[in-house]
Amino acid sequence: MEHHNPKITTAEISMLWSTYIGDSMGICILSHFLLTTEDQEIKPIIEFALKSAYDHLHHISELFKLEGIPIPNGFGKQDVNLEAKKLFSDVTYMRYLHHMGRTGLNSYSLAKSISARKDVRNLFKRFYDQTETLYDRNAKLMQEKGVFIRSPYMSYPEKVEYITDKSFLGGLIGHRRPLLAIEIAHCGTNIEVANVGKTMLLGFSQVAQSKKISDYFKEGYDLGKKMMEDFMIKLKEDDDSNPSTWDSTITGSTEAPFSDKLMLFHTNSQSAIGIGDFGLAIATSLRKDLALMYEKYLLKVGAYAEKGAKIMIDHGWFEKPPQTLDREAIRNQNK
Template sequence: MVEHLPKITSSELSMLWSTYIGDTMSICVLKHFLQTCEDQDIKPILKLALSYSYDHVAQISDLFTKEDIPLPIGFGEQDVNLQAKKLFSDVTYMRYLHHMGRTGLNSYSLAKSVSARKDIRNLFKQFSNQTETLYDRNTELMQEKGLFIRSPYISYPDKVEFVTDKKFLGGLVGHRRPLLAMEIAHLGVNIEVANVAKTILLGFSQVAQSKKISDYFKDGYELGKKMVEDFMIKLKEDDNSYPSTWDSTVTSSTEAPFSDKLMLFHTNAQSAIGLGDFGLAIAASLRKDLTVNYEGYILRIGAYAEEGARILIEHGWFEKPPQSIDRESLRNQNK
């Protein structure tokens, strides 16, 4: 007897759709990374990441076909130039995989938590397990090569204490208490993520075919640079250690390995990840000055992402995500 499965819910459809789009983009990016990678230790990890993206696209394609859901266009051969020269260093490839692996672990966990159908929950569980394997292998290799950026260290506490002073939450001016471990951790992660984004945006600005789009990437680079400076100040104020600010190398190539469409979509996706990271940082930060700082960058990144979406729409590159029926439009058709 064939089990009858319920329809895919809106949450499941949204997660599957965005995963499909993201993996078609990843295939393009990883193919060029693999084509230009020089370090023989890194190539197997790039191949593994590429195989996982192909697997995700194939499984979601099969599911959508069975459910009679149209496949998104996503990205393909027209969006990558495998003959283009190397744009980023091999170190960038590893840092990129580390950053995207962390993002994948978070997104697949969320996707499973909002999915009801057993087959879809199992699918996201599989994707999460694959990402965990990839993340661990890449992290171990980064540590072996001395490239892994650890969160700042603090002294171990020597006793348990309770907060008794309402000034613990701090203010916007005047003396503020030392940073908590979780506040330091989020500052460190956001510095690292901003540094990766800066490197990618610098490379994109160098090869974009459109001056307007190139300028957009340059603006994003400057925004990331300001973020790193501000977050570093917060750590330095308390004499805390801080992550390396060294940027991975961008070559002198001006030959675009990716289409402007792909690079714009990639940048918007990175902006969405940044917004999510800052939301988590706000939830974990009890000092008011940190909260205000993060809120300010949420507004700036939100405006930046909106501008990127406008450019995508102007060029006819913005693929509409699944949405509910426009009832008002249907009613107006009968008038």
Template sequence: MAGENMNGSSIPKLISSEMAMLWNTYIADTAAVCCIKHYIKTNEDPDVLPVLNYALTIAEDHIDEIASLFNTEEFPIPDGFNEQDLHIDAPKLFSDVTYLRFMHHLGRTGLNAYSLAKSVSARKDVRSMLKKYYEQTEKLFDMAAEAMQEKGIFIRSPYIEYPKKVKYVSDQRFLGGIAGKKRQLLAIEIAHLGTNIELSNIAKTMLLAFSQVAKEKMISNYFKKGYDMSLEHVEYFLNVLKNDDVAYPSTWDGSITDSTITPFSDKLMMFLIASITAVGVMDFGIAIGASIRKDLAIQYAKMMIKVGSFADDGAKMMIDNGWLETPPQSLDRDELRKK
């Protein structure tokens, strides 16, 4: 049913895009709460703690607010993740610096998600919620970025010389080819290579750590497969920059402890990897649109296919284990007619 606002006028029901964005946010924030609680419990760096505490505060705020809205709308609240997915007393798995990088990544993906969510929402109350979420996530992103810069661990995109004058393209070889000499990289192409190096490194760290602690052997092997794929991606992106004589700052390998005791359930770890894989596919797609050099676009497309296949294998494993919660979807009219 549609509700009423304080003036007694009717409030329209949630549209499909609003349902999807709020549902996804709720699930993701329940996962984030589990992770951040363990990060806080095991953190030893006082400079990192304020970032973690703020991230936990906003995630819990989102969960409460969305649950309240769903109750009002008589919309079933997703199960998401809870204390059963968190082993709070498990030893430290990642370094404090890695926690900071995870929060920076969380902020970046949140900014993209909430910007899109607001742009496809109609109801004023939902748009207001998403605006607040964007602003909170922007603050988290800035807090993490500033803390990383103060510690000297913020990895910047490469510097290139400023252009000397305005120029126009006069040769179709500017578009590049599959073989032969390639033209110099554009600044926007370098930017996307840098973004994908960072994302691949974050994925690589998570996958290697999770392969170390996963309870099920099949799931551990799946994480190791993803680690190998991420490593290939990082090496390709770095080689493209190296071949163009573009110096890229030292990449990072997030420190992983020797613990083999998992802080998270296999279900939660599979969700986290599915989430970062989805971000990777999206980033590759954006990079294709921004990369005029054909060899880059083709390579990104190949990576999308390979990552998509990896994600598909993961989704099947989650379904087989009963871990994949069904998102809101349209009615199956054929099934209804059979009843």
């Protein structure tokens, strides 16, 4: 890769670093999925996802070497047990790829939009294109197998209208107007995200080596379950449809396919994704009760993520992200 000036910006370094860490974790997870999948139609999709993750690591490593930036440790062979028995079903594999594909599309589009250097923009476009292909292939297979979770349906509007009554914004008690299409969409998406999270957490709690970490995963499962129930209540109040649950797709295995370190980092990453989803939902939900619900869970998931980060720090597992120089610490060295 040809060297370009100016230097890589802080935003570009941050997104590249996060991508490297995430893909190194993804390689461990996908390697286990590939060896344990029983569905030959899913296998090539997992292989494509795995190949893409390796491609990301290669290109980011080359760029970091060129710029003199340390390559993250991330995750490796020590974090995955390829001899472990199957923990999740093939349907879970597809839904996991669907969820992570959606997250990747959001992340890479944002990364490109905040990147200045042409070579970095091209890199994120490459990652986006690969993720788009993965998402489409996986979505097509899910639809063919009847396991694709669609956003709830609604009756089509019959005419264009304007809001003339401030009560449209609603209150915390009393009668509330029907949900907007965008509000239904966010409730549906957050139910599905909560389902993905709690399924993974229930499986992780089943195989974690540390009781403290197992209890932490169970706490996250309970939080995800309550969160999903609250979102579903909002849809049921309007007689809207809602996504199905799928906790039964966890096997009875107690053999850990992944290290406690990897599962804990994965959980914190999912918490961060959830917090981002809540922020977007708050920004687009006009009913006050919905905004309050999202704010409540934003705080709860934030506190849960902080607890997980402290456990990682206690074990020496929290790899420090890139940061600017601490000028105050440098100034105090001479005193």
